[in-house]
Amino acid sequence: MDAKEPKSKFIKLRCPKCKNExxxxxxxxxxxxxxxxxxxxxxxxxxxxxxxxxxxxVLE
Ligand SMILES: [Zn+2]
Known part of the structure; x- marks a missing residue:
């Protein structure tokens, strides 16, 4: 298993305007x-x- 940077990474964001996640x-x-x-x-x-x-x- 090599430890290169992940090809897929998901991030959970919160909208600063309406607080939607x-x-x-x-x-x-x-x-x-x-x-x-x-x-x-x-x-x-x-x-x-x-x-x-x-x-x-951050979801990996
Ligand atoms: Zn929003």
Missing amino acids: QIVFGKSASTVRCLVCGKELAGPTGGKTRVKARVLE
């Missing part, structure tokens, strides 16, 4: 928006996801 893919290639209010929670930056909401949990 949402699980998103950590390496999403597109902008992630809150399913409830539509606020942008995360967006791609150089292959990584830049999170703009509060991270509650």
